[in-house]
Amino acid sequence: MMGGERIVVAVDGPAGSGKSSVSREAARRLGLRYIDSGAIYRAVTHFLLGHLGTLEKGESYAGHLDGLEIAQRFDPDGSVQTFVNGTDVSRAIRDELIARNIGTVSDDPGVRNFVNGLLRSWSRRESLIMDGRDIGTVVFPDAAVKIFLDASAEVRSLRRAAEYREMGKTVDVNEIRNQIIRRDQEDIARPFGRLAKALGSFYIDTSSMEKEEVIKRIIELIAEAGGPRVVDGRPG
Ligand code: CDP
Secondary structure, eight states: OOTTOOOEEEEEOOTTSSHHHHHHHHHHHHTOEEEEHHHHHHHHHHHHHHHHSSOOTTOOOGGGOTTOOEEEEEOTTSOEEEEETTEEOTTGGGSHHHHHHHHHHHTOHHHHHHHHHHHHHHHTTSOEEEEESSIIIIIOTTOSEEEEEEOOHHHHHHHHHHHHHHTTOOOOHHHHHHHHHHHHHHHHHOSSSOOOOOTTOEEEEOTTOOHHHHHHHHHHHHHHTTOOOEETTEEO
16 A cells, blocks of 8 residues: 555454554554544434433434534544534533443444444545444445454453543442443344454454553554554654
């Protein structure tokens, strides 16, 4: 691949595999844009709850997305902000109410089409590292680099618990473990956009890897595919 060409790096994996933190950091070091597709599903859920109050499993919500504009910003310092019709919803979308309703929204094939269109439209402008569940399988099957990040359910639960503790939340590791196992089941059972290893993806089991090792491995894989490299600590 020639320098200057646009590339897409797709990073998929289960909840708590560390996708978003390592993708974000790799993007920051390489000077690429990072997109958090999970945050987009969260933003759609936020919008629908705001309009409809409650959501029903199995219902189709694609007809309620008129007037919804979602944007996401990635700062060179590595922070991500998600906007719904111009309002920053980055904090609001981490709410428990969103977590309880997101399965209903992300199972809806019409919503998935809407989100996929949005994600693809962003790739036409610039190179991206995007993380999610179906990025390498459905959204960008031709991505230059596809990565499947995994870790045991136990390790993922402990990582989530540590994240929550850092945010100052009280944590019950058993509860988190149950949530992770339930989310895995939902992610795998989803009829559209289910979590699966994409054809040609690199599988990385991060259970016994340090975060820095995972970031370096991703940067290496991107360089091997002809994408940007880090030279002297700067994107080159
Ligand atoms: O908390 P976690 O990092 O696992 O979730 P997230 O990446 O913020 O994604 C939130 C929800 O959106 C998850 O329940 C995923 O199942 C769903 N999702 C999806 O269906 N497809 C994607 N490409 C990304 C997320």
